[in-house]
Amino acid sequence: MLDDKYCIEPDRPKEMIWCKKCLYPSSSATSLSFDEKGVCSGCQVSKEGETNVDWDRRWKLLQRLTDEYKNQDRSNYDCIIPVSGGKDSYFQIHIIKKVLGLNPLLVTYNANNYTKTGMENLVNMKEVFGVDHIFFTPSIDVLKKLNRMGMKMMGDMNWHAHAGINTYPIKVAVAQKVPLMIWGEHGRMEHGGMHSHNDMIEFTYRYRHEHQLRGYEWSDFVKRAKEFGETLSKEEMIPWMYPNDEEIEDIGVRGIYLSNYVKWDATRHTKMMIDLYGFKESDEPFERTFTKTSNLDDMHENGIHDYMKYIKFGYGRATDHACREIRKGRMSRKEAIPIVLKMDPIKSKDLYRWLDYVGWSEEEFDKIADTFRDPRVWWKDKNGNWKKDNIKN
Ligand SMILES: [Zn+2]
Numbered sequence: 001m002l003d004d005k006y007c008i009e010p011d012r013p014k015e016m017i018w019c020k021k022c023l024y025p026s027s028s029a030t031s032l033s034f035d036e037k038g039v040c041s042g043c044q045v046s047k048e049g050e051t052n053v054d055w056d057r058r059w060k061l062l063q064r065l066t067d068e069y070k071n072q073d074r075s076n077y078d079c080i081i082p083v084s085g086g087k088d089s090y091f092q093i094h095i096i097k098k099v100l101g102l103n104p105l106l107v108t109y110n111a112n113n114y115t116k117t118g119m120e121n122l123v124n125m126k127e128v129f130g131v132d133h134i135f136f137t138p139s140i141d142v143l144k145k146l147n148r149m150g151m152k153m154m155g156d157m158n159w160h161a162h163a164g165i166n167t168y169p170i171k172v173a174v175a176q177k178v179p180l181m182i183w184g185e186h187g188r189m190e191h192g193g194m195h196s197h198n199d200m201i202e203f204t205y206r207y208r209h210e211h212q213l214r215g216y217e218w219s220d221f222v223k224r225a226k227e228f229g230e231t232l233s234k235e236e237m238i239p240w241m242y243p244n245d246e247e248i249e250d251i252g253v254r255g256i257y258l259s260n261y262v263k264w265d266a267t268r269h270t271k272m273m274i275d276l277y278g279f280k281e282s283d284e285p286f287e288r289t290f291t292k293t294s295n296l297d298d299m300h301e302n303g304i305h306d307y308m309k310y311i312k313f314g315y316g317r318a319t320d321h322a323c324r325e326i327r328k329g330r331m332s333r334k335e336a337i338p339i340v341l342k343m344d345p346i347k348s349k350d351l352y353r354w355l356d357y358v359g360w361s362e363e364e365f366d367k368i369a370d371t372f373r374d375p376r377v378w379w380k381d382k383n384g385n386w387k388k389d390n391i392k393n
Pocket residue numbers: 019020021022023024039040041042043044
């Protein structure tokens with residue numbers, strides 16, 4: 001027999017479930033599954049990293065691998081590190097340059113959304129590490145068009161940034177003939193447990209296209225610009241054009257993730273980077289998460305971009321960060337629940353900067369945002385208000 005609540009609210013979806021150890025819901029934005037005890041794959045992979053990986057052996061593998069890629073006559077860089085100047089960038093450069101002794105070329109795709117502290121960290125990074133650095137900024141006019149179109153096409157104004165970070169450094173690798181690229185953590189492996197540490201997953205075009213770029217390429221934007229009232233030409237999309245297979249194979253471009261070789265703990269690494277290199281936390285707390293050190297390179301990532309994750313999937317970055325702390329044993333599930341219930345729904349004030357930037361009204365934003373609400377999460381009550389299930393203790 002149907003529960004009464006489903007008769008009163010017929011659009012109500014099946015009740016959501018949450019991981020028994022962390023706070024990830026069944027509607028997670030990252031690929032995730034649950035075992036028979038109701039524990040998510042992210043928690044299982046995290047436990048594997050704590051107990052079942054020989055990190056000493058992994059370190060030796062990294063030393064051997066990077067030795068093979070060292071430029072023999074010192075006439076070119078040993079590797080490329082895509083960086084934003086954030087805490088992970090500092091840690092990557094620390095390991096690659098200071099510990100392993102490689103000569104990296106740093107590449108930044110500038111999404112034009114740096115916070116003040118994020119920019120200070122970027123400038124400091126160049127000074128403290130003494131590295132060569134390419135800082136690439138696409139046309140602001142094009143960025144505004146891609147912000148608006150990304151929001152309308154997929155509810156993600158930052159598609160251009162995810163695409164840029166996963167394209168521009170690879171273009172540089174091809175142009176500069178530097179085959180080895182070293183990324184930090186594999187986000188979907190760390191959060192959702194999409195892969196095991198034993199898969200030794202590396203960067204692929206397929207992962208970039210299907211996950212990081214949500215299945216869209218530059219050509220989709222050019223094709224659909226008119227439909228969204230924009231004008232966009234092929235030549236404006238050069239920064240987002242991925243090199244072809246022949247170009248990649250000629251150079252032998254290969255992207256590895258440092259998190260497969262070094263035990264990843266973003267919070268611990270951040271403390272190290274503050275002590276060793278003067279990495280700065282945000283002066284002000286963020287509205288949508290309790291940490292003060294993540295995504296300083298992009299004020300909308302922790303803000304309105306992340307609010308869209310809440311609109312789509314019913315949770316946000318406070319949940320991501322709380323899950324990380326729970327898995328590392330620094331926060332209990334009970335302590336975390338009130339924090340995420342308070343922070344995940346907040347419509348952050350950076351929205352008004354963004355609206356001004358792209359020339360939209362808040363009403364327009366809300367109307368488009370509502371079209372992306374996942375029916376597995378949201379329903380409307382009889383008064384037309386949006387409702388969702390919330391995590392309970
Ligand atoms: Zn979990």
